[in-house]
Structure formats: C-alpha cells, structure tokens
Amino acid sequence: MSEIEKVDILVVDDLPEKLLVYQSILEELGENLVTATSGAEALKLVLQRDFAVILLDVYMPQMDGFETAALIRTRKRSSHTPIIFITSYYDEVRTAKGYAHGAVDYIPAPVEPEILRAKVRVFAELFRMRRQIARQAEERAQRLAAEEAARQSAFLARASSVLSSSLDSETLLPGLARLAVPFLADLAVVCRADEAGCPGRTEWAWVTPDAEEASQARGLPLPTWVADALDRGFRAGKLRFMARIDPPAPSRAGNPSPERDGDHEPESPDFPVSSAMILPLVARGRTLGAVALGLGPSGRRYGPEDAPLAEDLIGRAAIALDNALLHRQILDADHRKTEFLSMLAHELRNPLAPIRNGVQVLRMLDLNEPLVIQVGEMIDRQTAHMARLVDDLLDISRITSGKIRLQPVPIDASAVVNSALEISRPLLESRRHQCILSLPQQGLRVMADPDRLAQVLANLLNNSAKYTKEDGRIWLSVDREGDEAVFRVRDTGIGIPAEMLSKVFDLFTQVDRSLDRSQGGLGIGLTLVRRLVEMHGGRVQATSAGPGLGSEFVVRLPAIIPVEHPEHPADNGATVERRAPASCRVLVVDDNVDAAESLAMLLRFNGHEVRLAFEGPGALDAAVEFLPELVLLDIGLPGMDGFEVARRLRMGSNGRKVLLVAMTGYSQEEYQRKSREAGFDYHLVKPVDPRVLEELLGQVGASHA
Ligand code: ADP
Numbered sequence: 001m002s003e004i005e006k007v008d009i010l011v012v013d014d015l016p017e018k019l020l021v022y023q024s025i026l027e028e029l030g031e032n033l034v035t036a037t038s039g040a041e042a043l044k045l046v047l048q049r050d051f052a053v054i055l056l057d058v059y060m061p062q063m064d065g066f067e068t069a070a071l072i073r074t075r076k077r078s079s080h081t082p083i084i085f086i087t088s089y090y091d092e093v094r095t096a097k098g099y100a101h102g103a104v105d106y107i108p109a110p111v112e113p114e115i116l117r118a119k120v121r122v123f124a125e126l127f128r129m130r131r132q133i134a135r136q137a138e139e140r141a142q143r144l145a146a147e148e149a150a151r152q153s154a155f156l157a158r159a160s161s162v163l164s165s166s167l168d169s170e171t172l173l174p175g176l177a178r179l180a181v182p183f184l185a186d187l188a189v190v191c192r193a194d195e196a197g198c199p200g201r202t203e204w205a206w207v208t209p210d211a212e213e214a215s216q217a218r219g220l221p222l223p224t225w226v227a228d229a230l231d232r233g234f235r236a237g238k239l240r241f242m243a244r245i246d247p248p249a250p251s252r253a254g255n256p257s258p259e260r261d262g263d264h265e266p267e268s269p270d271f272p273v274s275s276a277m278i279l280p281l282v283a284r285g286r287t288l289g290a291v292a293l294g295l296g297p298s299g300r301r302y303g304p305e306d307a308p309l310a311e312d313l314i315g316r317a318a319i320a321l322d323n324a325l326l327h328r329q330i331l332d333a334d335h336r337k338t339e340f341l342s343m344l345a346h347e348l349r350n351p352l353a354p355i356r357n358g359v360q361v362l363r364m365l366d367l368n369e370p371l372v373i374q375v376g377e378m379i380d381r382q383t384a385h386m387a388r389l390v391d392d393l394l395d396i397s398r399i400t401s402g403k404i405r406l407q408p409v410p411i412d413a414s415a416v417v418n419s420a421l422e423i424s425r426p427l428l429e430s431r432r433h434q435c436i437l438s439l440p441q442q443g444l445r446v447m448a449d450p451d452r453l454a455q456v457l458a459n460l461l462n463n464s465a466k467y468t469k470e471d472g473r474i475w476l477s478v479d480r481e482g483d484e485a486v487f488r489v490r491d492t493g494i495g496i497p498a499e500m501l502s503k504v505f506d507l508f509t510q511v512d513r514s515l516d517r518s519q520g521g522l523g524i525g526l527t528l529v530r531r532l533v534e535m536h537g538g539r540v541q542a543t544s545a546g547p548g549l550g551s552e553f554v555v556r557l558p559a560i561i562p563v564e565h566p567e568h569p570a571d572n573g574a575t576v577e578r579r580a581p582a583s584c585r586v587l588v589v590d591d592n593v594d595a596a597e598s599l600a601m602l603l604r605f606n607g608h609e610v611r612l613a614f615e616g617p618g619a620l621d622a623a624v625e626f627l628p629e630l631v632l633l634d635i636g637l638p639g640m641d642g643f644e645v646a647r648r649l650r651m652g653s654n655g656r657k658v659l660l661v662a663m664t665g666y667s668q669e670e671y672q673r674k675s676r677e678a679g680f681d682y683h684l685v686k687p688v689d690p691r692v693l694e695e696l697l698g699q700v701g702a703s704h705a
Pocket of ligand 1: 525
C-alpha cells in the first residue's frame with residue numbers, strides 16, 4: 001500500500017504554551033503541523049505552501065485573527081484555504097464577523113480535543129482528496145498533450161511520406177488536399193498560382209457526412225471567401241498567412257458551378273464553413289499557390305494552437321511542390337534536348353543519303369581513273385564515318401532513355417575487329433601508333449549487332465590512340481576463353497589512376513579535363529561502350545598499372561559454339577554477286593529530289609525499273625499505274641506523310657503483294673512501331689546501306705522464281 005501523503009496544517013497563536021497544547025492534541029492525526037506566533041508570520045507561511053486548514057486564534061496583539069484571515073483571503077494561493085477560529089469569547093456578533101472574514105468554523109476555547117481533531121481531520125481529508133484529483137487532472141492533461149504531440153508527429157511523418165512519394169505536381173496537390181482532411185480541416189482547397197501569379201487550378205477535399213472518407217474534386221471554382229482573400233493577397237504582391245478568418249455565412253462552402261468532367265459533375269461540399277485559415281505555398285521566395293483550410297461540420301474552430309501544425313504541413317508541401325516543378329523543368333529540358341538531337345541527326349542524315357548514292361553511281365561508271373576510284377572510296381568511307389558520328393549523336397540522347405535497339409546476327413569476331421580497325425585507322429595512323437593484331441586461328445563467332453560491336457571496339461581503339469603518346473603501341477586481340485569471346489585493347493599510354501578505373505565508364509567522366517580538347521572528347525564514349533556491351537549480354541572492364549603505365553580494356557561476350565566448317569568471311573562484293581537479283585519494279589518516293597534521283601540512278605544501274613514520286617498523292621497515282629514490287633518510301637513527306645501513303649498503298653489492288661520499305665532519319669522505337677502499324681515491311685534509317693538494298697531487291701527477285 002502506498003504511504004498516505006501528509007498534509008500541512010497551520011496553527012496560529014501568540015502564546016507558545018497554547019501552541020504546544022494544540023500540537024499534542026493534533027499529533028495523533030499524523031499530519032505536518034506548522035506553527036506561527038503572529039498574523040504576520042502566518043501570512044508569510046501561506047505564501048510559501050498550501051495548507052489543508054488554518055487554525056487561527058482570534059485574540060492576538062498587533063494583527064488579530066480577523067484581520068489575519070482577511071489578508072489570507074486576499075492571497076491567491078490561500079483564498080480558499082479553510083480557516084477555523086479558536087476563541088474563548090464566543091458570541092453571535094463575533095461569529096458573524098468571523099464568517100464574514102472567511103472562517104469556515106469556530107471552536108470555543110478551551111478546546112475539546114476530540115472536536116478539534118475531528119474537524120481538522122475532515123479538512124485534512126478533503127484537502128488530500130482535492131490534491132489527488134488535481135494531480136490526476138494534470139496527469140491526464142499531460143497524457144493528452146503527449147498523445148496529441150504523437151498524433152501530430154505521426155501525421156507529419158505520413159504527410160512527408162505522401163509528399164515525397166511523388167515528383168509529379170498532378171498527384172501531389174490532390175494528395176495534399178486529401179492529407180489535410182479530416183485531421184486538420186473539414187475542407188481543404190489547394191490553389192496553384194498560374195504563370196501570372198494569379199489563382200489557377202484548384203484541388204478540393206472535404207469530409208463526408210460520416211467522416212469515414214473524404215470527397216475530392218478538381219477544378220471547382222474557389223469559394224468566394226477564399227477567392228477574395230487570395231485576390232487581396234496576390235494583388236498586394238505577398239500572400240500572408242491568415243489565421244482564423246471568419247468566412248461570411250453562406251449556406252454552402254463553394255459556388256456550385258463545377259467544371260464538367262466526362263459524365264461526372266463534381267459537386268462542391270454542402271456545408272457552411274465557420275472557421276478557416278489560408279496559408280501560402282512559398283518555396284525559395286516564390287509563391288507557388290495557397291491552401292485554404294476550413295472547419296464546419298466537425299464543430300471545431302481554429303485557434304492559435306492549430307497554426308504551427310498547419311504551417312509545418314504547408315511548408316513541407318511547398319518544398320515538395322517546388323521539387324516537383326523543378327523535376328518537371330529538368331524533364332522538359334531533357335526532352336527538348338533529346339528532340340533537338342534527334343532532329344539534328346535527322347537533318348544531318350538527309351544530305352548524307354544522296355552523297356552516298358552518288359559515290360555508288362560513280363563506282364559503277366567503271367572509270368578506270370585510279371584517282372577517281374581512290375577519291376570515291378575516300379568519300380564513301382568518310383560518309384559512312386559521318387553517318388556513324390550522327391548515330392553517336394543520337395545515341396547520347398537515347399542512351400539515358402534506354403532506347404538503343406540492337407540488330408544481332410551471328411558474326412565472325414575477326415570481321416568485327418577488322419571493321420573496328422577500319423574505323424579507327426585514320427586516328428591510329430595520324431598518331432603513328434603501331435597496332436599489333438592477334439586473331440583466333442579458328443573462326444570465333446558471337447551473336448552481335450555488327451555495327452554496334454565494331455563501334456565498341458573502335459571507341460576503345462580510338463581512346464588508346466588518343467591517350468597514348470605518338471609512336472606508341474596498341475594491341476588488339478580476340479580470343480576464346482571458355483564460353484566467351486574476349487576482346488582486349490591494350491596500350492602503352494598515360495594509364496588510369498586506380499580510383500578512376502570504375503568511374504571512367506560513367507557518363508561525362510574524364511580523368512583529366514585539362515587535356516587538349518583535340519584529344520579529349522565529351523566523356524560519353526566509354527558509357528556507350530559499357531551500355532552496348534551489357535546489351536549484348538557481356539561485360540567490360542578497365543585495368544591499368546597506374547599513371548604512365550598504359551591501360552587495358554577487356555570486353556567479354558558470350559561466344560557461339562564454332563561451326564564445323566569455318567566460314568570464309570565473305571566480302572561484300574561477293575555477296576552482291578552471288579545474289580545478283582532479277583530486274584524489279586521499284587517506286588522511290590522522297591521529297592528530297594537529290595536523294596530520290598540518286599537512289600533511282602543507283603537502282604537503274606543495277607538493272608531495275610524505277611519510278612519516282614516526290615509527294616504522297618503522286619506516289620499513289622504511280623503505284624496504280626506502275627504496279628511496283630518494291631516501294632522505298634520516305635516518311636517525312638509534305639502534306640500526306642509516308643505512314644498515310646503506306647496505309648493507302650496497302651489498301652490498293654496491288655497492296656498486299658508490294659514490299660513496303662520506310663526510309664527515315666528517325667530510328668526511334670516509336671517510329672518503328674508506327675511503321676509497322678502503317679503496314680511497312682521494313683523500316684530503314686537513312687542513308688540506306690546499299691548492301692541492305694541489295695538484300696531487299698534479292699527478296700523481291702526471289703519471288704519472281
Ligand atoms: P572521352 O575520351 O571522350 O573523354 P570516354 O568516355 O571515351 O570519353 O573516356 C572517359 C575517360 O577515360 C577519358 O576522358 C580518359 O580520361 C579515360 N580513358 C579512356 N580510355 C583511356 C585509355 N586508353 N588510356 C587512358 N585513359 C583513358
């Protein structure tokens with residue numbers, strides 16, 4: 001059992017011997033007995049502690065008991081402390097005076113010990129009880145405050161997680177409105193500031209009658225009191241926190257003229273708002289909007305204690321909204337950059353097509369002038385290289401969005417190495433490097449996109465050429481190790497510090513940015529290498545013994561089990577000869593007259609019958625009259641685009657048989673999908689590789705048989 005807490009009892013008498021008597025009488029109550037020999041002393045004591053009861057002698061020199069009692073009553077702490085007068089002159093007039101001074105009882109002297117004890121005991125018990133109740137009330141209040149604090153922190157934690165879960169303002173703002181109801185408000189209206197800083201789009205949430213769930217709507221007009229407050233705030237150039245607005249007493253919270261949203265017509269909440277606050281959404285000094293919180297059906301009213309929580313929530317929301325807007329800006333800028341790069345590549349490709357076709361025509365003219373042949377080959381090589389560069393440009397934009405598509409075929413690893421060397425030869429030669437090649441004895445084949453794999457190796461070779469002093473040595477080898485084809489590019493160059501070995505594959509990472517720009521690139525080459533190798537199901541690794549000690553890049557790809565009869569890597573000319581196609585009827589459609597005519601020239605040289613059209617309707621007419629077997633159709637035609645032309649061609653009488661080939665500067669997935677949907681059989685990226693063209697014509701020719 002817990003020990004009973006003692007209470008304090010004050011006994012005031014100017015005679016010490018009387019005090020002794022009271023003490024001995026009251027001792028058996030077991031309470032704390034405090035004594036005072038004057039009114040002044042008693043007054044001092046009541047200022048320091050709370051007494052359960054005060055026993056006061058009426059007759060005392062200087063300040064008598066009545067006077068002392070009156071003063072005790074004036075002190076806040078003792079204004080309700082029970083006072084018992086002890087006097088030997090007990091008459092009615094005096095008694096009345098005592099009661100007027102706040103006495104609760106009288107005890108005539110000489111005191112009857114039993115009576116005194118009984119009365120004091122009653123007041124002691126009463127005091128103990130009151131003290132207990134007060135303590136319990138205080139504990140309850142503290143518990144409630146702690147619970148409320150916990151609820152608020154849980155609410156803010158949930159708010160933070162909701163607000164940080166999305167970087168999209170389209171979901172953030174309705175989420176914010178929903179968060180506030182019903183915890184903070186019966187109605188929440190979130191209003192975005194538009195470009196001009198005026199109230200724009202709104203998001204609403206409000207309690208349903210059963211308060212189980214909140215209703216939500218978008219695009220409802222602002223309640224008049226919110227609109228007025230925002231208008232004033234925005235006009236003053238600064239929207240300030242407005243606590244405890246008392247909205248006029250309309251019957252409804254909003255104006256019920258909502259925007260139609262399909263079949264649903266969202267309704268404004270049907271309750272009056274009796275207490276509200278408006279908080280601006282401010283981040284980095286910019287007002288992004290405002291939030292109006294209102295109370296109505298719950299019967300609550302906002303008080304100053306509600307402001308900190310509301311401000312905390314809205315502050316977090318403003319930061320989240322600011323982040324979402326910044327993220328949007330970055331995405332938009334990135335999207336515009338990708339679009340620009342894609343368009344640039346497209347525009348650069350267009351002039352390449354006629355040049356490439358023209359070179360082919362020159363070759364076929366059978367001019368025996370060695371210089372013409374040499375120059376023709378040089379132009380051919382360079383245009384091919386330029387086409388590759390343009391592709392790289394596209395790759396930069398696509399690499400981040402993972403849009404690069406491979407066209408893997410089984411290929412000979414040595415052939416790829418040769419292609420890569422071909423690409424890198426100009427740089428290797430210009431820097432007078434010695435290139436030591438080591439190829440496998442037996443045919444080693446991998447499943448790879450030949451161009452992309454050559455691009456990977458050429459990138460590594462080019463880097464070795466760039467980062468090795470002139471007259472250096474570069475080894476390029478390919479070997480089979482277990483199930484893998486292992487390509488190694490090693491050099492005697494500047495080497496790579498150990499801490500940079502894994503980082504060099506990150507986008508835009510360069511070990512030494514101060515390098516002469518004619519040597520250094522943009523820091524995208526190795527990112528492309530790694531991404532392409534990984535897309536082939538392989539991996540790439542860099543090693544170096546340190547600065548000045550050269551580097552080695554190792555690419556590992558899954559090998560194809562070698563065939564029994566090693567292939568003779570056929571040169572391209574041989575392929576063309578083997579497949580010498582029969583004459584085909586080809587319709588070439590391109591608004592770029594040079595491109596169309598040069599392609600026609602090339603086809604005619606190969607014995608095909610060619611018709612030209614420079615726009616959609618002309619192509620459709622030609623198709624009816626000429627009945628082409630193959631249509632090479634540019635997509636970017638003025639007026640009716642290539643997709644539409646293809647759809648119509650497919651619907652024509654010859655439409656099912658004709659081989660439809662799209663030619664475009666755009667190789668993105670989206671364009672390829674559109675091509676398929678429009679009925680194209682193939683989607684080729686300009687400039688079209690003559691070998692691919694031969695393949696297509698071979699297909700058509702084969703169907704003649
Ligand atoms: P870039 O060559 O355009 O700067 P890369 O992505 O191809 O970009 O290479 C990234 C960085 O890795 C280079 O800037 C260079 O510092 C380092 N690096 C790449 N290859 C070599 C190499 N063979 N020897 C030394 N350093 C290299």
